Amino acid sequence: xxxxxxxxxxxxxxxxxxxxxxxxRWLGPGRALELATTVEDNxxxxxxxxxxxxxxxxxxxxxxxxxxxxxxxxxxxxAAAQTADGGSVQLPFSxxxxxxxxxxxxxxWLRASxxxxxxxLTDFSLSLALQNxxxxxxxxxxxxxxxxxxxxxxxxxxxNALLSFAKAGGASVVEGVNEQERDxxxxxxxxxxxxAPKWQGQELSIAPESDIPxxxxxxLSSAARRFANLAAPLxxxxxxxxxxxxxxxxxxxxxxxxxxxxxxxxxxxxxxxxLQRKVEVFAACGRIPTExxxxxxxxxxxxxxxxxxxxxxxxxRMAERLPDAQLLDWLDQLRGQIASLTRQVxxx
Amino acid sequence: xxxxxxxxxxxxxxxxxxxxxxxALAKMVMPAGVSVTLVESEVIGTVGVGEAxxxxxxxxxxxxxxxxxxFVRETQATFKLGIEFADxxxxxxxxxxxxxxxxxxxxxxxxxxxWSRLKxxGDTHGLADYSLNTCAAYAGKFLRPEPDHGAVIGQLGYAxxxxxxxxxxxxxxxxxxxxxTRIEGRIEEVEQDSGSGLITALSLDHDRRIEGDLFIDxxxxxxxxxxxxxxxxxxxxxHWLPCNRAVAVACEKQGDPLPYTRSTAREAxxxxxxxxxxxxxNGYVYCDQHLSAEQAEETLxxxxxGAPVSSPNHLRFRTGHREEFWAGNCVAIGLxxxxxxxxxxxxxxxxxxxxxxxVSLFPRSADAPVERAxxxxxxxxxxxxxxxxxxxxxxxxxxxxxxxxxxxxEMDIPESLAGKLELLKSQGRFFKYxxxxxxxxSWLAVAxxxxxxxxxxxxxxxxxxxxNLKGSLSNMRASYAKAAQAMPTHQAYIDRFCNAAxxxxxxxxx
Numbered sequence: 001x002x003x004x005x006x007x008x009x010x011x012x013x014x015x016x017x018x019x020x021x022x023x024x025r026w027l028g029p030g031r032a033l034e035l036a037t038t039v040e041d042n043x044x045x046x047x048x049x050x051x052x053x054x055x056x057x058x059x060x061x062x063x064x065x066x067x068x069x070x071x072x073x074x075x076x077x078x079a080a081a082q083t084a085d086g087g088s089v090q091l092p093f094s095x096x097x098x099x100x101x102x103x104x105x106x107x108x109w110l111r112a113s114x115x116x117x118x119x120x121l122t123d124f125s126l127s128l129a130l131q132n133x134x135x136x137x138x139x140x141x142x143x144x145x146x147x148x149x150x151x152x153x154x155x156x157x158x159x160n161a162l163l164s165f166a167k168a169g170g171a172s173v174v175e176g177v178n179e180q181e182r183d184x185x186x187x188x189x190x191x192x193x194x195x196a197p198k199w200q201g202q203e204l205s206i207a208p209e210s211d212i213p214x215x216x217x218x219x220l221s222s223a224a225r226r227f228a229n230l231a232a233p234l235x236x237x238x239x240x241x242x243x244x245x246x247x248x249x250x251x252x253x254x255x256x257x258x259x260x261x262x263x264x265x266x267x268x269x270x271x272x273x274x275l276q277r278k279v280e281v282f283a284a285c286g287r288i289p290t291e292x293x294x295x296x297x298x299x300x301x302x303x304x305x306x307x308x309x310x311x312x313x314x315x316x317r318m319a320e321r322l323p324d325a326q327l328l329d330w331l332d333q334l335r336g337q338i339a340s341l342t343r344q345v346x347x348x
Numbered sequence: 349x350x351x352x353x354x355x356x357x358x359x360x361x362x363x364x365x366x367x368x369x370x371x372a373l374a375k376m377v378m379p380a381g382v383s384v385t386l387v388e389s390e391v392i393g394t395v396g397v398g399e400a401x402x403x404x405x406x407x408x409x410x411x412x413x414x415x416x417x418x419f420v421r422e423t424q425a426t427f428k429l430g431i432e433f434a435d436x437x438x439x440x441x442x443x444x445x446x447x448x449x450x451x452x453x454x455x456x457x458x459x460x461x462x463w464s465r466l467k468x469x470g471d472t473h474g475l476a477d478y479s480l481n482t483c484a485a486y487a488g489k490f491l492r493p494e495p496d497h498g499a500v501i502g503q504l505g506y507a508x509x510x511x512x513x514x515x516x517x518x519x520x521x522x523x524x525x526x527x528x529t530r531i532e533g534r535i536e537e538v539e540q541d542s543g544s545g546l547i548t549a550l551s552l553d554h555d556r557r558i559e560g561d562l563f564i565d566x567x568x569x570x571x572x573x574x575x576x577x578x579x580x581x582x583x584x585x586x587h588w589l590p591c592n593r594a595v596a597v598a599c600e601k602q603g604d605p606l607p608y609t610r611s612t613a614r615e616a617x618x619x620x621x622x623x624x625x626x627x628x629x630n631g632y633v634y635c636d637q638h639l640s641a642e643q644a645e646e647t648l649x650x651x652x653x654g655a656p657v658s659s660p661n662h663l664r665f666r667t668g669h670r671e672e673f674w675a676g677n678c679v680a681i682g683l684x685x686x687x688x689x690x691x692x693x694x695x696x697x698x699x700x701x702x703x704x705x706x707v708s709l710f711p712r713s714a715d716a717p718v719e720r721a722x723x724x725x726x727x728x729x730x731x732x733x734x735x736x737x738x739x740x741x742x743x744x745x746x747x748x749x750x751x752x753x754x755x756x757x758e759m760d761i762p763e764s765l766a767g768k769l770e771l772l773k774s775q776g777r778f779f780k781y782x783x784x785x786x787x788x789x790s791w792l793a794v795a796x797x798x799x800x801x802x803x804x805x806x807x808x809x810x811x812x813x814x815x816n817l818k819g820s821l822s823n824m825r826a827s828y829a830k831a832a833q834a835m836p837t838h839q840a841y842i843d844r845f846c847n848a849a850x851x852x853x854x855x856x857x858x
Contacts, residue, residue: 025456025808059456102376102411231807232775239770240777246767247779277722284718287709289726292782317354317710320380 002030004234009036009177010190013047013155014208014220016162018190021224023169024060026231033171034184039191041159046152048076048213049221051093053150056221062165064151068139071157075136076150077127079213081304084263089307091212091300092127093148097334103318106302107286110315112331115324119335121306127299129342137345145341148297150214185234188227190220197223197248199241202234206248212262215255218295223248250293258296258304267308279310286312352546352677352714355382358560360535360550360573362388364512365682365699366566367519368408372703374526375412377710386523387550387558389534399622399629400428400609400693401507402785403447408700412522416492420846422518424625425510426605427492427838429485431692435613436798438746443797444608445692446481447505449789451824457808460792464776464805466821469814475796477825480504483832485608490838500831507693509609509622509629531558535567538577546677546714547577561714564706565680569665569687574680580672583686588739588759589667590752591617591689595644596631596661600654604839611691613745614647615639616752618691621653625848628653633689638752665689673727677714679706686731691741694734697785701730726783733784736765737791744769744798769800776802 006026008018019035027033057064067073078092097105105124112118122128127147130137142149167173177187187203194205197219204227208219226247230240257275261267268283270276274291278301281289288301296304322330357373359366366386373384409419419425430446437443451459463475476482480503484490491497493504524530533552541548549559565573574580586592605623612619617634632648645660669686673679680686681702688694705726709719742756743765761769771777772795778788795801812820836844 028807028810031807228808229806230775230777232804233807239767239774242767243771243777243779277725280718281722284716285709285711287722289722290782294782314712317380317382317712318376318707321376 003032005032005184006186007034007184008188009038011039011041012037013159014190016159017220018224019166019171020162023166023171025228027170034174035171036174036177038177041155047155047158048152049150049217050214051148051150067161072154073151076152077131081212081262091303092125094127095299097124107316107319111319112327126338129338199244251295254294261304267310283310354561356560357384357562359386359564361566364516367516368699369564369681369703370523370528371519374523374528376707385529387531399512400509401696402693403505403507405507417846421848423510423514424848425508427490427607428507428509429481429607431609433611444482445793446479448481448503450475451478460776461806461809464802465809480828483828487832488837489832489835490607490841491835500827563678565684566682568683571684573678574684578675578678580670580675583668583671585668590635591633593636594631594633594663597656598627598629598658599652599656601628602653607838615750626851669731672724674720674723688734691738729783737786744800775804
């Protein structure tokens with residue numbers, strides 16, 4: 001019986017993420033998985049994951065709880081990104097305020113701001129309040145709150161833990177990558193050397209980007225999940241290759257939109273059609289149109305648009321259904337609840 | 349330019365689209381200080397698009413706060429668990445497109461991958477054996493799933509068959525109750541601002557004039573405002589979906605109503621059968637290049653369950669949609685916006701989508717270019733996704749008994765569909781676009797049902813031992829069969845909760 005052989009190479013944490021997933025979701029009879037750490041992890045700071053980390057680890061059978069303490073984990077409720085003016089913006093994973101009657105909170109806030117002076121929109125984000133609190137609540141308590149969160153791990157510890165998991169699942173670790181090893185049925189390159197993600201022939205390049213916290217993890221985990229979901233006999237997989245590449249490229253386009261929004265001097269002058277649409281529609285009516293295969297959530301887009309000075313010319317007409325006095329009372333209550341909840345969590 | 353704030357919405361045309369829009373705007377927009385007026389004329393008939401729906405209609409009614417059993421009773425409705433397709437893949441073949449899902453995922457792997465693996469081992473159970481909707485539909489059963497019914501019955505998805513005329517009347521009462529003004533009258537002229545081209549008023553018979561800020565065109569195929577006044581062009585898709593005519597007739601019901609729609613492929617198109625509480629709706633959708641109106645009518649009348657209770661109604665349509673669904677300050681909703689044959693009962697759903705997007709993007713002023721562009725983009729996506737799914741039914745056929753089938757079997761298909769089919773056929777892969785209506789269950793049901801199902805399976809499904817695989821899937825089959833057996837009959841459910849008053853056809857309006 002012939003054996004299908006996949007080689008995964010890159011830095012320890014990159015290879016660990018892809019290797020651990022494939023060891024649990026792809027490896028089996030007639031298959032071999034080899035992992036090679038070919039470059040060092042030189043990046044500073046923790047390795048940030050996005051909220052889908054919980055599902056990713058659940059699918060692998062390696063719950064976050066098991067890694068949290070050994071990998072010096074800390075909850076992340078918002079990712080901090082740099083902006084063109086040298087400042088930074090926090091992109092929260094969960095919504096600002098709460099929806100009411102099918103209308104997003106920021107529409108009510110916009111309307112209220114025209115009635116009287118209001119606290120900043122970011123003051124109505126429980127995610128940001130908890131992210132910026134002195135102490136993060138424990139995982140069990142966070143799970144009870146209406147917020148999405150990822151985990152920031154110590155990069156080296158997380159990489160090592162995942163590599164150990166992969167080895168326990170049957171993957172083998174090889175030293176370096178020589179020409180013979182590159183003859184694997186498929187070589188998965190995890191480092192960002194390639195310009196764009198692509199699966200063609202016997203090479204699959206993930207091309208992970210890391211300029212926004214959580215993005216590198218997202219690219220690696222999505223690439224592994226997508227590959228496992230599409231996995232076909234490696235000798236006959238042209239449609240799967242094309243689909244993997246199409247999906248990965250589509251996601252990268254959405255990431256590129258966010259990158260441009262954060263970095264361009266004037267967001268109203270973007271030449272990227274999807275970003276242009278987002279900016280125009282948001283500026284017109286406060287709605288954020290989404291595209292297929294978005295990576296960032298609407299609250300993240302809202303925070304980024306807001307931080308870049310794009311503000312709606314008007315609020316949603318539906319937000320006018322609430323009488324003025326009731327609207328202002330509600331906003332006061334909501335802000336009070338967020339402050340109180342944050343204090344309770346800190347005190348616990 | 350002076351901004352014209354939206355204070356008055358005028359809906360041109362009643363019927364299903366007009367009154368669905370009026371009801372939704374009454375509920376969601378009027379509290380924000382906007383008036384809603386609907387102009388219709390009883391002299392002008394309505395087409396009554398489809399009487400069969402898909403599950404999202406339940407959400408629309410829920411959002412309006414409509415009690416389901418009252419609605420069923422007042423519209424002579426029955427419950428719908430899916431669609432049976434006969435003679436589509438080949439003559440003598442049939443399959444069921446269920447609304448609920450197939451099976452349960454195991455170990456994070458989609459169910460159908462395990463089913464494909466079991467099939468590769470020689471097992472002959474079809475997807476239908478793993479669908480509660482299919483088991484219940486063929487047993488004539490129905491039960492509205494409630495939260496405490498558990499995971500198996502919780503998979504049941506449903507929609508309705510209803511009398512579109514009664515639905516419009518039901519929504520009219522609802523909308524008028526919330527303050528919508530109805531004006532009986534015939535539109536004689538549409539007035540426009542000479543500078544901006546925006547519509548300013550509708551001139552009615554007897555020298556009446558209805559001014560508005562935003563106009564909804566629900567005037568049916570003729571598109572009096574969107575086409576006649578705003579000149580929005582029609583994007584034609586008839587080369588992919590060549591049917592362009594239909595003949596419809598209602599007949600007496602025979603026995604208890606079945607909880608599903610039946611679609612039977614015919615010589616040059618297909619025939620629908622929609623069971624209601626008081627009668628059965630029937631129609632033949634066909635291509636006039638391959639069949640005459642007389643032949644279509646004869647075929648339809650010769651295959652009814654019972655005696656006809658109405659005269660055959662002949663309709664002509666063009667498949668496609670407006671280049672601009674929203675042009676100037678006019679939004680086309682319903683048949684005026686476009687038409688896709690009701691093979692998957694999407695007509696009322698597309699009305700629902702138009703309304704939902706309009707509410708979501710409801711403009712502050714009459715000229716709202718950004719909202720308009722976004723609405724047009726989203727509606728085009730909706731139409732395109734549904735179009736691809738409809739084309740699949742025609743393309744995936746082995747039929748070679750008539751020139752119509754030769755044409756659709758051999759025709760080129762859109763790239764977006766070709767790529768999807770290639771993946772689905774190879775290993776059962778399916779990736780849904782965010783806004784796509786039909787999910788993997790729907791695509792699998794039709795592809796597999798017409799012989800274009802997966803040839804292989806995701807190797808991850810090999811992770812389960814053969815004994816475990818067989819045991820798990822056997823348990824699933826047993827669970828579905830048992831749950832379907834325990835459910836009340838469709839008729840018993842209707843009798844208990846929502847039996848409609850009988851209608852005498854002698855007095856029913858034409």
